[in-house]
Amino acid sequence: MGWSEELLAFHEEIAKYNLGPLWDVIHEIITREPVETAVPYLWKWPVIRERVMKSGQLITPERGGERRVVFLENPGLKARGFRAAATQTLYVGIQLLLPGEIAPSHRHSQSAVRFIIEGNGAYTAVDGEKIYMERGDYILTPAWTWHDHGHEGSEPMIWMDGLDSPFVQLINASFFEPHAEKRQPITKPDNYSVKRYGVGMLRPLGDRHHGYPSPLAVYQWTHTWAALQNLKAFDPDPFDGYAVQFINPANGQSADPRIDGVMQLLTPGMHTRAHRHLSSAVYHVVQGSGYTVINGTRFDWEKGDFLALPAWAWHEHVNTGSEDAVLFSITDTPLMELLDLQRVQEWTEADGHQPVKSVFEPLR
């Protein structure tokens, strides 16, 4: 940095007292823009599924520290020693539960959401309610609620877990408690919250429930699908196509206060305009095929794949297939908004499309 011998000696001298010179580090701390730590990345579904199924032969949920999960690890973060993170703030894992198994009850300060990928007959119990999981359902496990999973069916059950654990780790706010019993006591009828609050805009008269956590614990696929189909009567969002957010019906806010769940539909040929935001995301392809351009690199995707979108990365989506493409994603948007850090910027050149400079080659 061109500092004098005398100044360098001073730096060394104050370092002995655990003191530092701001002029030497200010541009590392206060960068003009976010620096790339997490990288854009894509995981192919067959690669994940094969390993998840293999884990079923090697470990049980109980021996596996409570859950049997293979998680996405962003190579950019892993290289910096930051483990089990798909983006700087978001964790995503793929969990397997086999018939008859139980993932024991516990609670933690991290928020968790789930998206059901395959199988049926398994439930997740949250705060005294058994929620039966079906493909396409979005399920909440709000921070500090007791939760355990059980499988009463006959086929392997696979779902995606999304947690804010990297963020919670960053601020050192992790608390964890195992339940005294493997299965928490069930105090409510099965699918209680859907029966009471599933329609969303109606609340049982006299119900005092409001605010946190969301009174609705599961957003069933039939409702999500109907909402997307109905949106197709209107103009799509230029950046996101036809997209819906899972909300807390009691307060209209994000269903989980720290993790947003989004389902978006791209009609055949649809090519969204590029933008970037501070919030990061992890996408899972529910159906269809296409690609996403992230910072000039093309990431081709098809059903089942996972895609990490880091903070402040330019991105646009294209449906190249002949059916509607559907992308599920989790984001840290509520967190960024809560912290008043969110920023959004539109790509203005070439009708909103980035030039494609390279094509990502995923591991297969």
Ligand code: 1HN
């Ligand atoms: C957790 O509790 C679950 O409940 C899944 O299924 C993944 C990852 C980190 C910490 C807790 C679950 C998790 C987790």
